[in-house]
Amino acid sequence: MVDITPADGIPPAEVAEVELYHPHSWWTKYVFSQDAKVIAIQYSATATGIGLVALVLSWLMRLQLGFPGTFDFITPEAYYQFITMHGMIMVIYLLTALFLGGFGNYLIPLMVGARDMVFPYVNMLSYWIYLLAVLVLVSSFFAPGGPTGAGWTLYPPQAIMSGTPGGQDWGIILMLSSLILFIIGFTMGGLNYVVTVLQGRTRGMTMMRLPLTVWGIFTATVMALLAFPALFVASVMMLLDRVLGTSFFMPAISEMGEQLQHNGGSPILFQHLFWFFGHPEVYIVALPAFGIVSDLISTHARKNIFGYRMMVWAIVGIGALSFVVWAHHMYVSGMHPYFGFFFATTTLIIAIPTAIKVYNWVLTLWRGDIHLTIPMLFALAFIVTFVNGGLTGLFLGNVVVDVPLSDTMFVVAHFHMVMGVAPILVVFGAIYHWYPKVTGRMLNEALGRFHFWVTFLGAYLIFFPMHYLGLMGVPRRYAELTDMTIMTESAHHLNSFISIMAFIVGFAQMVFLFNLIWSIRHGREAGGNPWRATTLEWQTPQTPPAHGNFGKDLPIVYRWAYDYSVPGAKEDFIPQNIPGSFGPSKEPA
Amino acid sequence: MAVALVLVLIVVGSVLFHLLSPWWWTPIASNWAYIDNTIIITFWITGIVFAAVVLFMAYCVFRFRHREGNRAFYEPENKRLESWLTIVTAVGVTALLVPGLFVWSRFVNVPSDATNVEVVAQQWQWSFRLPGKDGKLGTSDTRDVTADNPLGVIGGDPNGQDDVVVEAADLHLPVGKPVKMLLRSIDVLHDFYVPEFRAKMDMIPGSVTYFWFTPTRTGTFQVLCAELCGQGHPLMHGVVVVDTQQDYLAWLGQQQTFAQLSAPLQTGSADQAPGKTMASGLKIAAKLETVRAR
Ligand code: HEM
Ligand SMILES: [Cu+2]
Ligand SMILES: [Cu+2]
Numbered sequence: 001m002v003d004i005t006p007a008d009g010i011p012p013a014e015v016a017e018v019e020l021y022h023p024h025s026w027w028t029k030y031v032f033s034q035d036a037k038v039i040a041i042q043y044s045a046t047a048t049g050i051g052l053v054a055l056v057l058s059w060l061m062r063l064q065l066g067f068p069g070t071f072d073f074i075t076p077e078a079y080y081q082f083i084t085m086h087g088m089i090m091v092i093y094l095l096t097a098l099f100l101g102g103f104g105n106y107l108i109p110l111m112v113g114a115r116d117m118v119f120p121y122v123n124m125l126s127y128w129i130y131l132l133a134v135l136v137l138v139s140s141f142f143a144p145g146g147p148t149g150a151g152w153t154l155y156p157p158q159a160i161m162s163g164t165p166g167g168q169d170w171g172i173i174l175m176l177s178s179l180i181l182f183i184i185g186f187t188m189g190g191l192n193y194v195v196t197v198l199q200g201r202t203r204g205m206t207m208m209r210l211p212l213t214v215w216g217i218f219t220a221t222v223m224a225l226l227a228f229p230a231l232f233v234a235s236v237m238m239l240l241d242r243v244l245g246t247s248f249f250m251p252a253i254s255e256m257g258e259q260l261q262h263n264g265g266s267p268i269l270f271q272h273l274f275w276f277f278g279h280p281e282v283y284i285v286a287l288p289a290f291g292i293v294s295d296l297i298s299t300h301a302r303k304n305i306f307g308y309r310m311m312v313w314a315i316v317g318i319g320a321l322s323f324v325v326w327a328h329h330m331y332v333s334g335m336h337p338y339f340g341f342f343f344a345t346t347t348l349i350i351a352i353p354t355a356i357k358v359y360n361w362v363l364t365l366w367r368g369d370i371h372l373t374i375p376m377l378f379a380l381a382f383i384v385t386f387v388n389g390g391l392t393g394l395f396l397g398n399v400v401v402d403v404p405l406s407d408t409m410f411v412v413a414h415f416h417m418v419m420g421v422a423p424i425l426v427v428f429g430a431i432y433h434w435y436p437k438v439t440g441r442m443l444n445e446a447l448g449r450f451h452f453w454v455t456f457l458g459a460y461l462i463f464f465p466m467h468y469l470g471l472m473g474v475p476r477r478y479a480e481l482t483d484m485t486i487m488t489e490s491a492h493h494l495n496s497f498i499s500i501m502a503f504i505v506g507f508a509q510m511v512f513l514f515n516l517i518w519s520i521r522h523g524r525e526a527g528g529n530p531w532r533a534t535t536l537e538w539q540t541p542q543t544p545p546a547h548g549n550f551g552k553d554l555p556i557v558y559r560w561a562y563d564y565s566v567p568g569a570k571e572d573f574i575p576q577n578i579p580g581s582f583g584p585s586k587e588p589a
Numbered sequence: 590m591a592v593a594l595v596l597v598l599i600v601v602g603s604v605l606f607h608l609l610s611p612w613w614w615t616p617i618a619s620n621w622a623y624i625d626n627t628i629i630i631t632f633w634i635t636g637i638v639f640a641a642v643v644l645f646m647a648y649c650v651f652r653f654r655h656r657e658g659n660r661a662f663y664e665p666e667n668k669r670l671e672s673w674l675t676i677v678t679a680v681g682v683t684a685l686l687v688p689g690l691f692v693w694s695r696f697v698n699v700p701s702d703a704t705n706v707e708v709v710a711q712q713w714q715w716s717f718r719l720p721g722k723d724g725k726l727g728t729s730d731t732r733d734v735t736a737d738n739p740l741g742v743i744g745g746d747p748n749g750q751d752d753v754v755v756e757a758a759d760l761h762l763p764v765g766k767p768v769k770m771l772l773r774s775i776d777v778l779h780d781f782y783v784p785e786f787r788a789k790m791d792m793i794p795g796s797v798t799y800f801w802f803t804p805t806r807t808g809t810f811q812v813l814c815a816e817l818c819g820q821g822h823p824l825m826h827g828v829v830v831v832d833t834q835q836d837y838l839a840w841l842g843q844q845q846t847f848a849q850l851s852a853p854l855q856t857g858s859a860d861q862a863p864g865k866t867m868a869s870g871l872k873i874a875a876k877l878e879t880v881r882a883r
Contacts, residue, residue: 076820151817157794158777163712163819163873251795254734254741254775256712256872267778267793301653303661307671332780334772334791334798337697341690348686355678356671362642363670365649367662372592372654380592380646384599387642391635394682398689400696401627403800404614404787407780407815457595464603468612471628473784475815478823485811486615486784494612565661572660 020548021120032128034120035547036105039127041438043101046127047094048513050134054089055506057082066499068481068492077165079479080149085137087152088175091281092182093134095423099288100186100224101130103430104193104217106438110537111214113202113555113577115548117192126192129185136178145169151477153278156249156270157262160242163255172242176235183228183235193221202536204557208312209576211535211561212305215312216291219319220284226323227280234273241265271333275326282419283322287315289426290357293379295561296429297361299533300376301368302572304562307360314353314360321350331402340399347397351390358387369565369572373531374448378429381456382422388460389418392467407477410470413463421459428455428512435516436530440543441523447515451508458505462498469494534575535561590654596647600640607636618785618810618831620767620803623692625787630688634681696788699801703767706760709740710772710779710792713821713880715812716740717760721751721846731775731794741775742847750848753841759828760812763837767803780816783829791816804831820873824880 023029033039061082064074074082105123109116117123140147149165150158150172162168166175197210197218210218237248241262249270250262298305305311327335327343361383370376392414396402405411428451435443470476473486481487481495529538541551555577563574617625653659707718707726718740720726727742727749734741739756742749762768772781774792782789785808790800812827832840 076823080817080820080822149820155778155817158817158819161777161819162870163777163821165820167819251793252731253777253794254711254731256776256876257734257736259732259734265795267795301661302655304663304665306664307666309666310671332790334793334796337693340693340697344690344693345686348682351682352675352678356675358642359671359674362646362649363667365646365653367664368649368653369659369661370650370654372650377592380596380650383646384596384643387639391639394635394685395628395631398627398631398685400624400689400693401631403696403789404621404624404628404784406789407782460599465606465610465612468606468610471614472612473615473782473813475782475813475823477817479820480823483826484813488611490611562665565663567663 020115022547032124034116034124036109036117036120036123037438037545037549039123040102040105042127043097043105043130046131046134047098047102050089050138051094051098053138054086054094055509057086057089059503059506061086062499062502064479065481066496066502074479076479077146077149080151080477081147081165081171083477084149084151084154084175085141085147089137090420091152091285092179093137095285095419095427096186096224096281097130098427099285099423100193100217100221101127101189103213103288103292104189104221106434107213107537108193108196108217109200110540110545110549111211111535112197112200113205113536113550113557114196114200115550115554118195118200119192122188123192126185126189129181129188133178133181133185136174136181140166140171140174140178143170143174145171148172148175150175153271153274154238155274156238156241156267157251157253160238160250161253161255161260173239176239176242179235180232180239183232186224186228190221190225193217194225202554202557205576208309209557209560212291212294212308212311212315213288213535214291215315216287216289216294219315220287223280223287223319223322224284227277227284230273231277234270234277238270268330268333268335271330271335272327275329276323279326279329280319280322282415283318285419285423287319289382289423290315292430293382293426294361294364295535296375296379296426296433297364298562298564299433299531300373300379301365301370302564303364303368304560304564305360306363306366307356308560308562310356311360314356317353318350318357321346321353325350325397328397328399328402331399332406344397344399348394351394351397354390358383358390373432374443374445374452375429375433375531377449377452377456378425378432381452382425382429385417385425385456385460386422388464389414389416389422393418404473405470407475408470409474409476410467412476413466413470416459416463416466421463425456425459428452431516433531434537435519435523436526436543437537437540438544439520439523440526441519441521442526442530443519443523444515447511451512451515454508455505455512458501458508462501462505465494466498532571532573534559534563534573536576539575539577590651593647593651593654596643596650600643600647604636604640607632615784617787618783618804618806618808619787620805621696621787623695627688627692631685634685638681696800699769699799700767703769703801705771706762706768707740707771707773708760708781708792710774710781710814710818710825711739711776712819712876713814713825714757715760715781715825715827716757717755718742718847719753719755719841719844721753723748723751726771727752727847729773734775737851740773744851750846752847753844754847754850755844759830761830761832761837761840762804763834764804764807764831767801769799769801772798772800777818778816779814779818779825782813782815783810784813785810789815807831807833821877821880824877 148171158164240246247262247265250265253260325347328347528543558579709716725748727746772792814825
């Protein structure tokens with residue numbers, strides 16, 4: 001336990017100040033911009049736009065499930081195209097892009113006290129390649145045969161065969177190409193985020209003084225850089241199977257009475273590659289959310305985050321462990337059954353650091369001074385939703401319990417809770433929290449509360465009952481629920497109820513979008529630090545922060561990010577760049 | 590206030606929903622009640638944790654909500670508390686994992702007296718093969734699949750001649766006898782799932798996967814495909830009938846063997862491949878039509 005670091009003990013900057021790129025025209029300032037803040041907005045806007053497509057697709061799917069046989073235009077073919085595009089967009093093109101490309105770009109330089117990302121030009125390229133990936137993805141809606149309907153897991157052989165929509169048309173080719181582009185673009189951005197955190201921190205900003213937001217995004221980015229290559233090679237190999245007729249994943253197949261030309265490939269190899277990426281991907285989305293929500297809770301409860309060091313180690317530990325649990329998605333895939341022992345054990349071990357995070361969030365509330373602002377409400381909703389979804393993970397991770405439940409609606413309910421709704425709630429909380437910094441104005445409070453209550457309770461009502469349909473045995477990815485002997489009449493009514501809730505929740509998002517646009521001009525003036533927060537992004541001389549972020553001199557950091565309600569201090573927060581001792585600061589050494 | 594109340598209501602509502610709602614698993618028809626028990630243990634442990642965490646939050650929100658002049662307590666960490674919580678969690682997780690792994694080892698170790706039953710999936714129908722008098726299934730290969738030999742049994746294998754072939758029809762099983770389901774696919778991934786048996790496993794072209802169970806009551810059960818296999822996936826239903834020994838033998842007596850099925854067809858195979866000339870889109874439409882009609 002040290003007191004605060006005296007000013008003369010501040011180490012010299014690790015990297016000398018570099019010449020910032022200064023834009024000269026409107027184009028280089030707002031379009032081909034190299035400023036991480038502009039790139040962040042571009043990433044966020046694109047991700048939101050494509051996310052809306054995924055939202056509309058979820059309505060169409062719910063129409064079919066809630067009211068089977070009513071909507072003729074939703075054929076099984078269309079239904080499978082919808083789930084595939086919905087799932088892939090939500091996971092990759094919305095959440096990954098938003099957390100890393102959006103929040104990462106905006107917050108990393110500001111929070112570590114840097115003027116920009118370390119490689120601004122590559123950072124700009126990263127966005128444009130992402131945009132290209134999105135456009136390629138969208139183009140598949142207009143291609144002959146439509147988008148692929150292989151499910152977001154794209155399992156071969158069906159993904160490239162004619163029984164699956166887009167399998168022998170353009171759909172799967174465009175999907176794989178888009179993923180390859182996304183990974184190239186992400187790698188450019190990701191290297192930037194990592195190097196900026198490691199090398200671009202301002203003086204005094206040690207790693208153990210980083211806000212947890214930065215820790216979450218940083219660890220997720222490292223993971224993504226290690227995990228995406230597996231998807232990359234899998235995509236390239238599948239593309240070769242489809243286009244050149246190789247047999248990486250294709251064994252001998254007799255399709256509808258006809259022998260295909262493939263021979264000797266392994267479908268299950270694809271699953272291993274996919275989930276070696278796919279499981280870490282869950283945490284690539286979750287860790288930034290963990291980090292951000294920690295900061296929201298601490299700021300709005302006016303209390304230091306409880307157990308900061310434990311939180312950092314939990315983030316790093318979860319990140320590392322998540323590379324050895326992938327086959328828990330494959331318990332019933334037909335892999336060697338003895339793998340089940342190993343992967344069930346690692347999977348349940350990962351529950352321990354995850355539980356520690358939850359404890360530390362709720363213990364931060366304990367003896368806090370809780371302001372029930374909208375970001376705080378979303379943070380609370382996140383904990384409830386995440387705990388619910390995390391606990392059902394203990395069902396699915398425990399290999400033998402997964403046997404009846406896998407590939408049922410129980411799984412759909414579980415992953416929506418834990419990696420769909422929970423991170424999205426953090427996204428909302430974060431937007432209400434940082435919008436004032438980005439625009440200088442507050443979001444409308446009344447609309448925000450309406451949005452919060454409908455989204456939180458609505459999403460819970462959609463996905464909580466859905467577990468019980470899965471327990472009953474209703475499989476996922478069923479475009480038609482007719483002639484199911486296990487489904488009672490009341491189960492169909494439950495499905496209709498879920499669909500109606502899905503529409504209500506979707507409507508609330510329109511209110512949110514309206515708020516986002518309306519408040520740019522009409523929101524209340526926010527000032528530089530409306531939440532009275534300690535981290536550096538709130539200490540910028542201008543709001544919104546100008547090009548270069550911090551005026552003439554970079555801030556010097558004297559303390560950790562969580563000096564809230566320090567005994568003896570006049571205010572109930574001490575920004576990180578304020579020197580001096582205020583009684584017994586107990587920053588962990 | 591309102592927030593704390595809503596948090597309490599979420600816990601109460603979820604528990605009541607769990608206890609009172611009519612949606613629950615189907616009555617079991619196999620020996621895997623062990624799995625049901627493990628699920629019940631898991632519900633208990635996770636339910637308690639969920640209620641505890643959310644109620645604790647509700648209390649904090651109520652007790653420590655902002656009021657004029659309040660100030661939070663400054664406490665960066667508390668090593669003892671953190672260690673305790675870690676240990677308690679580890680114990681809880683072990684309590685879930687140990688019974689789970691125990692049941693899993695039963696699930697993957699097939700009793701020696703189980704009889705083999707082969708399930709062969711293709712887009713979008715189920716076929717079955719039972720060993721004949723010799724008790725052995727003949728070897729098979731996807732490359733041997735033809736219209737006459739839909740399961741790809743290797744014709745030269747003497748073990749295969751007396752195998753009973755049930756093409757695209759119901760499977761019957763005798764009650765009380767353990768069976769090892771050998772699962773095969775000739776085209777894409779499928780998954781043989783009967784909710785009442787609580788068991789499922791993917792079928793992979795080019796491999797043979799398996800699971801075993803003992804049917805514990807007679808009845809007719811629906812087979813669902815549980816791995817996305819193309820457009821016809823939700824229509825890929827099948828039927829397993831669990832019979833008394835007597836009924837089972839009567840059914841078995843009516844089935845044909847591989848040798849019987851292939852003999853007459855060897856001469857009249859002129860019409861064996863109408864599909865070959867059809868465009869693949871049309872073939873799929875035709876296939877879906879037949880699956881739907883069934
Ligand atoms: C209220 C919002 C949402 C609704 C109503 C919704 C609805 C659905 C539905 C009906 C399915 C298909 C279930 C099936 O037939 O198997 C589905 C699948 C899926 N959803 Fe969502 N969803 C929502 C939000 C999200 C979010 C935020 C994510 C982000 C992770 C997400 C990720 C997925 C994934 C990965 C799939 C699986 C696709 C597949 O099976 O290939 N969803 N969703
Ligand atoms: Cu996973
Ligand atoms: Cu299927």
